[in-house]
Amino acid sequence: MKINQKLYTIKNYIHSFITLSLLLSLLGITTQHVHAEVIDRIEINQVGDEAEIQLHFITRIQYKRQAVLKSGDIRIYVTLLDIESDDPRLVWEKKGSPSSDIVLPFTITYPELDSSLTLSFGKVVKSRVRAGSDGYSLSIFTKAIKPKKQEQIKLPVVVPPVAVALPSLSVAATAITKTEAVVSKPLPKDATPVVEPTGFATDVPVDAAQKTPEQIEQEAQQLYVLASDALQANQIGTSIDALNKVLNLPPNILTQAAQELMGEAREKNGEFVKARAEYELYLKLYPKALDAKQVQAKIANLPKEDTKPVQAPPSQVAQEEDEGKIKITGGISQIYYKGLSNTNTFDTSGATPTTTVQAREDLSLLTSALDMTAWKRSEKYDTRVVLRESNKINFLPNKPEDYRWNVAYLEQRARNRKFMYRLGRQSSAPKVWIPGRFDGLTGGYSFNSTWRVNAALGKPVEFGTSGDEKTFYSGSVELNILQWSGSVYSGMEYIGGYRGKVGGVKSRRVLGADVFYSDTQRNYLTQLEFDTIYHKINFATFQGNWTHEPSATSYFMRADHRRSPSVALSLTGQFSQSLKEVLGSGRISLQALRDNAVSLSPISNTLSFGLSRIYSPRLTLSSDFTITNTAGTGAYIDTLTSPTLPTTQPAAVGTNNQYSYSVTATGNNLIFENDAGTAAAIFTSSDTNKSQTLVFSQTSVLKQKWRVGAGLALVNQSSSAGRHETQIKPSAKADYTMSDTTSFSTEIGLEFNHPTTATSDEKIFNKYFSLGYRWDFR
Numbered sequence: 092m093k094i095n096q097k098l099y100t101i102k103n104y105i106h107s108f109i110t111l112s113l114l115l116s117l118l119g120i121t122t123q124h125v126h127a128e129v130i131d132r133i134e135i136n137q138v139g140d141e142a143e144i145q146l147h148f149i150t151r152i153q154y155k156r157q158a159v160l161k162s163g164d165i166r167i168y169v170t171l172l173d174i175e176s177d178d179p180r181l182v183w184e185k186k187g188s189p190s191s192d193i194v195l196p197f198t199i200t201y202p203e204l205d206s207s208l209t210l211s212f213g214k215v216v217k218s219r220v221r222a223g224s225d226g227y228s229l230s231i232f233t234k235a236i237k238p239k240k241q242e243q244i245k246l247p248v249v250v251p252p253v254a255v256a257l258p259s260l261s262v263a264a265t266a267i268t269k270t271e272a273v274v275s276k277p278l279p280k281d282a283t284p285v286v287e288p289t290g291f292a293t294d295v296p297v298d299a300a301q302k303t304p305e306q307i308e309q310e311a312q313q314l315y316v317l318a319s320d321a322l323q324a325n326q327i328g329t330s331i332d333a334l335n336k337v338l339n340l341p342p343n344i345l346t347q348a349a350q351e352l353m354g355e356a357r358e359k360n361g362e363f364v365k366a367r368a369e370y371e372l373y374l375k376l377y378p379k380a381l382d383a384k385q386v387q388a389k390i391a392n393l394p395k396e397d398t399k400p401v402q403a404p405p406s407q408v409a410q411e412e413d414e415g416k417i418k419i420t421g422g423i424s425q426i427y428y429k430g431l432s433n434t435n436t437f438d439t440s441g442a443t444p445t446t447t448v449q450a451r452e453d454l455s456l457l458t459s460a461l462d463m464t465a466w467k468r469s470e471k472y473d474t475r476v477v478l479r480e481s482n483k484i485n486f487l488p489n490k491p492e493d494y495r496w497n498v499a500y501l502e503q504r505a506r507n508r509k510f511m512y513r514l515g516r517q518s519s520a521p522k523v524w525i526p527g528r529f530d531g532l533t534g535g536y537s538f539n540s541t542w543r544v545n546a547a548l549g550k551p552v553e554f555g556t557s558g559d560e561k562t563f564y565s566g567s568v569e570l571n572i573l574q575w576s577g578s579v580y581s582g583m584e585y586i587g588g589y590r591g592k593v594g595g596v597k598s599r600r601v602l603g604a605d606v607f608y609s610d611t612q613r614n615y616l617t618q619l620e621f622d623t624i625y626h627k628i629n630f631a632t633f634q635g636n637w638t639h640e641p642s643a644t645s646y647f648m649r650a651d652h653r654r655s656p657s658v659a660l661s662l663t664g665q666f667s668q669s670l671k672e673v674l675g676s677g678r679i680s681l682q683a684l685r686d687n688a689v690s691l692s693p694i695s696n697t698l699s700f701g702l703s704r705i706y707s708p709r710l711t712l713s714s715d716f717t718i719t720n721t722a723g724t725g726a727y728i729d730t731l732t733s734p735t736l737p738t739t740q741p742a743a744v745g746t747n748n749q750y751s752y753s754v755t756a757t758g759n760n761l762i763f764e765n766d767a768g769t770a771a772a773i774f775t776s777s778d779t780n781k782s783q784t785l786v787f788s789q790t791s792v793l794k795q796k797w798r799v800g801a802g803l804a805l806v807n808q809s810s811s812a813g814r815h816e817t818q819i820k821p822s823a824k825a826d827y828t829m830s831d832t833t834s835f836s837t838e839i840g841l842e843f844n845h846p847t848t849a850t851s852d853e854k855i856f857n858k859y860f861s862l863g864y865r866w867d868f869r
Contacts, residue, residue, distance in 0.1 A: 169207075227519070510536045652696050771784075786802070804820040834865050
């Protein structure tokens with residue numbers, strides 16, 4: 092009944108939503124293209140005893156740093172690598188969390204006045220942030236709030252303990268022997284629930300001496316994951332049995348972690364005497380462990396006597412409230428943007444000085460978005476239907492309409508993570524190459540915890556105006572070993588047909604690889620892609636983040652070499668006909684088109700480095716340094732300007748090195764309780780331009796429901812051509828949360844620009860505002 096009511100409410104809401112758009116269209120109001128929301132989707136997975144919140148973006152990103160406010164809000168600073176952060180076409184967005192029983196509800200807001208992203212749980216939640224393994228995502232880890240079910244087991248990246256000199260095998264064996272009666276004896280068979288987890292084998296060969304070190308590490312990982320997951324599911328007997336097997340293996344990377352977890356398992360089972368013995372043995376074996384004081388505190392807080400061990404029956408653990416039910420979550424939002432400008436130009440280039448005054452309306456735009464997910468969980472499968480629609484209506488005349496279904500697909504995953512498939516319109520795919528948004532099929536299959544294969548097949552959408560149909564297919568192989576993961580992929584795209592059919596021509600054929608490493612202190616990502624048709628590197632990139640805990644300093648680095656756009660056979664902007672018509676006319680050859688593709692894919696290089704240091708709970712200082720340069724485009728044959736007489740357009744000059752240096756101070760609780768403030772100085776220089784920028788922003792939370800902010804940017808620019816410009820940009824923003832599902836937002840800004848040259852003096856005054864709302868249904 093509740094689902095029917097919700098569907099009825101959503102249906103009425105969408106009906107009004109579409110009716111408004113149609114009415115505006117009938118009045119002659121059309122739309123223009125603007126950037127979509129940069130956050131593509133939010134996913135929540137369980138990794139051991141942690142919940143992993145994955146934020147997937149439509150663009151490549153560089154994660155820089157995070158700042159946690161006293162309110163618990165997490166400010167995450169990222170750089171959008173394919174979209175400028177101050178691009179006026181960017182859409183402000185606020186997203187609610189997907190339905191989940193392992194993490195508290197949260198909201199995502201982007202961009203803030205200081206271009207950061209805010210993750211808010213509404214309370215203080217301990218978390219950590221890292222870059223994703225694909226260059227397009229972020230992962231935020233928090234402690235899971237609900238025990239994990241065996242059917243949901245997912246092998247995490249297992250983090251090794253801090254390196255501590257291990258005692259010799261004989262010493263460890265002696266220590267264990269002394270407490271054998273307490274800690275090393277496996278439980279009787281009748282004390283272990285008969286629940287066999289799916290997804291990986293748990294049989295341990297008797298003769299460990301015959302195993303290689305790699306086999307021992309892999310076996311230890313599998314057993315440790317089983318123990319951790321079983322403990323979270325309250326299957327303590329299974330957990331203790333698996334931990335005993337880890338501890339009976341030769342010393343390995345998880346021996347230390349397993350010894351401590353054994354104490355936690357005994358403690359959770361009410362066996363406090365045995366738990367004390369396990370913790371004491373841990374301190375004896377690893378006296379220099381970083382968490383030694385915490386373990387000592389656990390010992391001090393242990394009761395002296397045991398309680399009756401608690402073992403949840405498997406039937407109770409397997410039950411799940413939402414199993415078999417359909418959940419519908421998502422949200423509807425609308426934002427109106429208005430922009431006006433006034434320009435006063437004094438020109439002395441002519442015989443008589445002239446003054447020109449111009450006032451115009453630059454922007455009058457209504458953006459609407461629907462994000463809806465229908466989700467059903469059964470005993471073995473998770474099934475989702477995801478719909479994301481956007482509609483941008485422009486109140487200015489002579490603008491094209493922009494209405495699109497960005498995402499519309501059916502997805503099904505096995506709950507043991509063995510396989511998944513997704514059918515429909517998609518804008519991303521897991522660990523496999525795609526040319527962009529497409530209609531088609533993706534899927535993946537895991538052979539075990541180490542190996543996985545993925546594939547994709549479909550037709551790209553929104554790829555240009557030439558009228559040619561495109562088709563692509565791709566595949567990849569993934570490898571996951573402890574903290575390391577990587578993949579090798581290949582993909583092919585055709586224009587005008589499939590695999591050599593009439594009009595079918597290979598547009599590009601890529602071969603790529605990536606390697607990702609992550610632990611609690613650092614993560615590194617290396618990617619390489621090569622086109623085997625053009626024999627050119629599309630990109631080679633490295634980015635990493637690491638933390639030095641003793642000094643509370645975090646670092647990031649990015650080195651990037653790429654063609655932008657990637658080299659591909661494309662007619663957009665060059666020809667008004669289809670590929671078949673162009674080649675059939677005889678005016679240009681296929682090889683000339685491929686040469687055009689290389690010429691129109693210039694190379695850019697970037698080297699970026701930054702650090703941030705927490706000086707106090709209220710103050711963080713950071714600094715970034717970046718060097719960039721871009722090669723010019725090569726000469727190419729142009730038939731768009733004169734279809735009957737192709738001409739060669741000359742090469743364009745690129746840019747020399749541009750250097751950018753910034754210093755930023757971020758603070759909280761500066762003026763009000765739970766406020767956040769940022770002050771930054773940015774200096775940029777090249778052979779032809781120099782600029783200095785000061786940026787200030789302040790955000791405060793008032794009475795929990797209101798969040799208000801103010802910002803100011805001061806810019807001074809000069810060029811070698813004699814142009815000088817100053818800019819003053821004040822802004823203010825306010826958000827009001829009316830309820831858990833409804834919120835409103837507004838922003839207003841002014842811009843005072845004063846560019847001058849030897850013969851002109853301009854004064855430009857811009858003003859803009861936005862007003863919007865979001866309604867979430869859960």
